[in-house]
Amino acid sequence: MATTTSVAPETAERSQPRSEGQWAVVFRRFRRHRLAMISLAVLVIIFIASLLAPWIAPFPRDDIGLNRVALPPMSVDPTNGRLHILGTDHLGRDFFTRVIYAARVSLMVAISVTTLVAIIGSILGLLAGFFGGWTDTLISRVMEFVATIPDLPILLILSAIMIQNADLIVLPSWIIGPVAWIMAVPLREATQVTLLILVLASLGWVGVARLMRGMVLQVREMQYIESARALGGANAWILGKHVFPNAFPPLIVAFTLGLNAALVSEVAISFLGFGVQDPTPTWGNMMGFATSYMFNHPWMPLIPGLPIFLCSLAFNFVGDGLRDALDPRLKI
């Protein structure tokens, strides 16, 4: 055993021109998970469609028509003879148009919340794990406190209060402007969306911070950190160059699953009527309206429901695939 390990690396180094990098290995392993690959493709398609929303949407987003209320899918517009691929909603607005605009809002909310959460969470987790002492105590106590507050009630209360008074809360235009541009919504509607993002992010960072702290606590004791210190590296350099890259992989899985959690929370809050309000479409508030008309128009909830279903399942499969691909103990 001892002889093979001492000899093998050198010969391997020489015989192979260049061994594949860590990420190439991860990607090769990820590709084996067929469902995860399909899911990734589905997500990419939905994402691209949402980015192209203003160009591929056949109708204006909020075009109300009382002579074409609740048309079933594949029906023809009574006024101009154009086709409503997915039918129209309770106000006669084209469902296909609204679904892709909603994809833009829902997915972008999920992405921005998760990105914010990942940034805040990993910074706090890094600091708590690396420096220990009172920094750790302070951050850990705050994390415990946030964790004891039940998520859904506090999320509902926060968003109900914030969204119902969105006009009173003035956010700087350098936040609202980009949000409005990314979500393809008017400035006025962007305030609500931004508030929802902030609410979701303000409670979501604990999980990431805890994960990061745990990883950093492990990495901190590694010998390469000690040698980096011996080289006289500054804390910031050690943190950025050595600790973070090594504590990073589990964060990828957490990020994917976090995307799903954020998407589902947004959908749930908007469904209950405390999130983004009509006329800004999101899958959640579309679902809310569709359910109240489902007894007469049973196809209605399927239209926002299927994208929710697809994305949620796809995020989970991709997360599962990434977890397998990143787990060194697992042989695939």
Place this chain on the structure above:
Amino acid sequence: MTTYLVRRLFQMLIVTVLSAMLGYSLLYLAPGGPLLFLQQMQNTGQNRVTEEDIARIKARYELDLYLPVRFTRWLIGFPRGPVQIFGVYLLPPDTVVGCAIPGQVRLRYPDGTVEIVEEGCARPVTLADLEERRTSRGILFGDFGLSQQIARDRPVSDLLMSRLPYTLWLMGVSTLLAILIGVPVGIYSAVRQYSRFDYAMTTITFIGSSLPTLFMGVMAILIFSVLAKDAGLPYLPSGGAQAVRDYTIPWIGRVEAGSLLDRFLRFIMPVSVLTFFNIAGWSRFVRASMLEVLRQDYVRTARAKGVREQLVITKHALRNALIPFVTLLAGVLPTLVAGAAITESVFNWPGMGRLLVDSLGRSDYTVAMAILFISTVLVLIGYLISDILYTIVDPRIRLS
């Protein structure tokens, strides 16, 4: 152990007060509530609302008190009036604790325009005034105050008690079912790891846990209520815990509103959706824990001694695998009472979760705060119980 418990209870008290403070400040910042209605009346000009009316309504909901005073009155029911010890006033009756009618100052700008600005206080509220008011004993002592909108002026606790049985039934039965199905599935999956059964179950539970309850609930109503009814098949009624009037279901016959059958039929869908969603958590947990135990030396020893496989699994492996499981049970406690807001809303189930949603929709913040407070306390109690259970099921762990 006793010192540990005392310290933990003390910490719990601090966290409870902190989270109550957080919630209460949110509630304080939130506009709406009873005053919004008055303002609307004033704006539409239907009725003349005098300053006196506003002051009276404000007094009823304690909106005229300063935030710290309101908070302590809400939390522990203090101060109820002037405070005196041994005949000496600690807080004399004329201590100002709030403002009933704000003062108005007429501002005259150089350009001649006049603006009326609220400044100071025309009629302050003193501690002596508080003596006449109905005082809550404080939420810490179980008095949740009065509902502002949903059940006007009735105690919040009445409202909570009327919803609690529905939530307890829904959450209790679905949690029990999820455990009864999930645990055996988890054990079997672990014993036959990578078998066809394991793969099938992993996939099914994975899908169940990936789908939001919102989607599952709506789809269940769509398939089993709407489409089945349209097709003339026996269907499951949805919406509410019981019907308003009698109805007929094909093959089953006439169902009397409010009868046991009616209630049962309406119970099936929400319970199934929650169960399906929760099975995954339990089965994955048991599977992982079981797989870990099956690799332990004492399991191999037992097998080597020639113990029958069935006995190895039930006696040696399972008992140890269930140790972490027991502690998870304590985590169920808060959800049993707080309910599932989304599932309850989808199925119109009159439970606590929907009460929270309703109270927020109608700006009845006392009710919302009560529910938030109860769930926080239950989460904390759940943590404590699970820590204590740890020491009981695993003697190697000591609390200090």
